[in-house]
Amino acid sequence: MIEFWLSLPPLLQATLKGLAVIAVIFPLAGAGSMAERKVSAWIQGRPGPNRAAIPWLVKIPFLGRALQRLGLFQLLADGLKFFFKEDPVPGHVNKFYFFLAPAVALIPALTTVVAVPFGAWLDGDTVVPIGLANVDLGLLAIFAVSSLGVYALILAGWASNSKYPFLGGVRASAQFISYELSMTISVLPVFLWVNSPGMRGSLSLARVVEFQSLPGFWGGAWFIFTMPVCALIFLIALFAETNRQPFDMPESEADLVGGFHTEYGAFKWAIFFVAEYAHMIVGSGIFTLLFLGGWNPLPWVSLADFSALIGIAGNPLVVGVVSIVIFLLKVLFLIFFFMWVRWTVPRFRYDQVMVLGWQKLLPLSIANLFFYLVVIALLQERL
Amino acid sequence: MLDTLFTVFATFALLFALGAVLSPNAINAALCFLLCLVSVAGIFVLLEAYLLAVLLVLVYAGAVVALFLFIIMLLDLKQVSAWKFRGISALAGVVGAGLLVAGVLAVATRGQLDSLPAAMIPALGADLKAYAHALFTTYLLPVQVMGFLLLAAMLGVIVLSKKFIAQGEAPAASPALDSQPATQAAQK
Numbered sequence: 001m002i003e004f005w006l007s008l009p010p011l012l013q014a015t016l017k018g019l020a021v022i023a024v025i026f027p028l029a030g031a032g033s034m035a036e037r038k039v040s041a042w043i044q045g046r047p048g049p050n051r052a053a054i055p056w057l058v059k060i061p062f063l064g065r066a067l068q069r070l071g072l073f074q075l076l077a078d079g080l081k082f083f084f085k086e087d088p089v090p091g092h093v094n095k096f097y098f099f100l101a102p103a104v105a106l107i108p109a110l111t112t113v114v115a116v117p118f119g120a121w122l123d124g125d126t127v128v129p130i131g132l133a134n135v136d137l138g139l140l141a142i143f144a145v146s147s148l149g150v151y152a153l154i155l156a157g158w159a160s161n162s163k164y165p166f167l168g169g170v171r172a173s174a175q176f177i178s179y180e181l182s183m184t185i186s187v188l189p190v191f192l193w194v195n196s197p198g199m200r201g202s203l204s205l206a207r208v209v210e211f212q213s214l215p216g217f218w219g220g221a222w223f224i225f226t227m228p229v230c231a232l233i234f235l236i237a238l239f240a241e242t243n244r245q246p247f248d249m250p251e252s253e254a255d256l257v258g259g260f261h262t263e264y265g266a267f268k269w270a271i272f273f274v275a276e277y278a279h280m281i282v283g284s285g286i287f288t289l290l291f292l293g294g295w296n297p298l299p300w301v302s303l304a305d306f307s308a309l310i311g312i313a314g315n316p317l318v319v320g321v322v323s324i325v326i327f328l329l330k331v332l333f334l335i336f337f338f339m340w341v342r343w344t345v346p347r348f349r350y351d352q353v354m355v356l357g358w359q360k361l362l363p364l365s366i367a368n369l370f371f372y373l374v375v376i377a378l379l380q381e382r383l
Numbered sequence: 384m385l386d387t388l389f390t391v392f393a394t395f396a397l398l399f400a401l402g403a404v405l406s407p408n409a410i411n412a413a414l415c416f417l418l419c420l421v422s423v424a425g426i427f428v429l430l431e432a433y434l435l436a437v438l439l440v441l442v443y444a445g446a447v448v449a450l451f452l453f454i455i456m457l458l459d460l461k462q463v464s465a466w467k468f469r470g471i472s473a474l475a476g477v478v479g480a481g482l483l484v485a486g487v488l489a490v491a492t493r494g495q496l497d498s499l500p501a502a503m504i505p506a507l508g509a510d511l512k513a514y515a516h517a518l519f520t521t522y523l524l525p526v527q528v529m530g531f532l533l534l535a536a537m538l539g540v541i542v543l544s545k546k547f548i549a550q551g552e553a554p555a556a557s558p559a560l561d562s563q564p565a566t567q568a569a570q571k
Contacts, residue, residue, distance in 0.1 A: 137437050137511070144437045147445025151417070154452050158410060166456065173453035177446050203511065 017132055021113055029277035032335060034075040039339040049074040082270040090160075090263050097159035102268045105152030105275035112142045112282045117206045119324035120295050120303055121316040127213070127304060129206035130320055138204040139191075142286065143184060146241070149279065150176040153243070153250050153260045156272070160263040168259030171350060172250035175240060178357035179247075183237035185365040186230045189372035190223055190290055205286070209294030213302035220300035224291040229368045231291040233361060238283045240357070243276060245342040249350055284334035285327070292330050295323035389429055396422035409455045413448055420444045434514050 005013070034049075041048025049071035057073075058064040067073065089098065115138055117131035135141050150172055157169020191203060194211050212222050224231045240247040251259030258264075261272050288294060297306045303323055307313040312322065348356070399422060402415035420443050427436035518526055 137433055140434075140437050140441065144441035144445060147441055147449075150445075150449050151414075151452075154449065154456070155414075158452075158456060170453060170456045173449045173456070177449055177453075180446060 014132070018114075021118075021132060022110065025110065025113060025278055025281060026274070028281055029274045030075060030079060032277035032280065033078065033273060034071060035335070036339050036342075037074075038071055039336065040343045043340070043343040052077045082267050085266040087266040087268065090162075092161050093263060094159040094161060097155045098263075099268075101152050101156035101159060102264070102271035102275070104155060105149060105272050106278070108145050108147075108149040108152075109275045109278040109282065111145050113278075115139075115141045115145075115205070116282060116285050117209070117289070117294075118285065118327050119320055120206075120209075121320035121323065122304060122307060122313060123316065125304070127210065129209070130324065131206070134204065134206060136202055136204055138202075138206075139187060139286070139290075140203050142282075143180075146279070146282070147176070147180060149275070152272070152275065156264065157250070157260040160260070162263060164256045164258070165260050165262045168250040168252070168256050168262070171252075172243070172260060175247065175249050175353060175357070178354060179237040179240035179361070182233055182357065182361040182365045183241060185362075185369055186233035186237065187290060188369050189227055189230050189376070192372060192376050193223075193227075205289045205294075209289055209296070212293045213296045213304070215302075217300070220302065222291060222293040222296075222299050225299065227291070227372065229364070230372075231287075233365045233368065234287060234290065236356075236361060238287060239338070239341070240353070242279045242283050242338075244280065244338055246345045246347050247353060248347065249353055252347060254347065280335060280338055281331060284331045284338070287334060288327060288330040292334075295327045297326050385429055389426065392422045392425040392429065395419075396426065410452065413451045413455060416451070417444055417448045420448070434511055 008016075038048045050069050052071070052074040053064075053068045054073055054076070058068050089095065114132045115135040117129035117134065119130040120127045121130060122128070153172035153176075154169045157165045157167070157172065160166070190208060194208055195202065208223070212220070214220060218226070239245075243250055249259075250256075251261060253259070256262070261269055264272065293299060296302050301309075303319070303326075304313070307319045307322065312318045396419050399415045399419035403412045403419055406412040406415060420439060424436040424439045424444070427433075427439060
């Protein structure tokens, strides 16, 4: 089977891999919207969506009812609704940018997946990461592409040509830039640690995971334990960058109706929605790789040890699938965490967002960077 | 293949650069500038200067143009009225354009660009370590001068945007509101 795969032309291989990843990301993003409704219901003590059903599927004993209770059919109903609903275009909008904005939202969110390694398999003793491309500039490339996502919000807000979307667009542009700085600075200690002096510099995310699966107490510790402040700043900035509550200033439905997507409906609105969840999935993936040990099952237990322990080390395909499952479980937990925070913490006021970004988070991340500069310079040789 | 891609990116870069200069709508101009930057990043990729391409997209396309749009939208510029050159501003324009042409000519005729071996150019722009090393050794002075220039620009923005109040007058409420975006722009 592996021989057959390797005999395919590289372009076809890349296309198939890309389609496979999209086939995972899209349903995950869709299921995210459903999960959000269920999680919010549980947190607020409601049952959530549990009525929608396909007539003959629900007749399957036990399973059909369980799926109905979980609201899985509601997901299907929502999806169909977005396809078949009338898609109104208000008369006062700038049509070109109005149609462009949802595409601009989705493209960067899906493009960033290219540079995210999401699993690994064992080739003898070496761990080979699985991903669409092993980009040497890893995280920098992801930051570069995802920073283009803000134009979707700005364009949507501006093209809508009415007051509330416009305010949403203005807020988006200011907020994204404010938190991008702290986000970039907060990951620098991780890469300082990973790139010890004398080595060839690399920002590859697979390398970061490799450093979290070394033997020994310090080698096996995930970076969330050794660099908790970095992880916290990155997580907060991630909330702001993915436009999630308590930072969802651009759409803030309490004071801006729907913010940048007020004038959007049906399918175009759904694309914004999918883009937000895709962004969240990729962001959670990056957090997992940087701070939660990537595809290593537990702190101090690397993938290689784990697969030797349960006796699958000889089978690269199974190891690959297990590593991807471990990685996805961590990502799903983080997405749950995103929702947990959303339905627990009230939204900030806009000035609070700005004060938090510029006056608290940025100085904290710079101080944190200097602290780790000194610590790494003093300690790295000895550990 | 590479030649075709270069032609495509170069054409896009020139067209969008023209669009950025000629478009009467400020938002259109800013977006043309954005696409121009992305095309130039594409040319960098063709030169195998991946780091430069990524940095260009991250810093300029991702952040600086977003700030431009923020300011344009904040001021709500619908149509930009043509700027009239007169007196000192015309002189400054001529001097600036002259310096730019002289600089480009100097680099093109006897600068270091063609004296570098062709194999070294991608290595500097492609690899993080080589780039940082060059930045902090060979080009340390230009980097420091640029940093100083940016500092001067930032102070200038603060001085221009903050309304200094003469002693004895009551402080006005507006300066804090006005100066915030401008100082953010400068900090960037």
